[in-house]
Amino acid sequence: MVSDIEKAVIEWYEKNYNTKPLFAKSKPALTPETSLNAGKYPWARETGDEIMKDYFQRFDVDSSNFNFISYWPYEKGLFPNLLRTKTHKIPESKPKLLTIQMLIESAKAGRWLYD
Secondary structure: OOOHHHHHHHHHHHHHOOOOOOOOOOOOOOOOOOEOOOOOOOOOHHHHHHHHHHHHHHOOOEOOOOOHHHHOOOOOOOOOOOOOOHHHOOOOOOOOOOEHHHHHHHHHHOEOOOO
């Protein structure tokens, strides 16, 4: 049985963010396993930031335990660390997976559960 919160989170994401990617024939299928930051259609950092701010506000989820950099880490850029000093080099790191299910469960709890 789908809870009201689960339905609300899925409807919010479907309406506001599940858009048809450029050159795709249709919108991606939305499931609880859909990832916002990995897979075939990951969101860029700027959009990810917008989505998460909207999510925390709309569903009144305490974001104090949410670490944005865990899900959208800094990228090395065009010249990866080549011109940076040792103390300014950006370490190689893979993002933690961020899924719709994580948004649903955290909305149910009223706080971010995954960091």
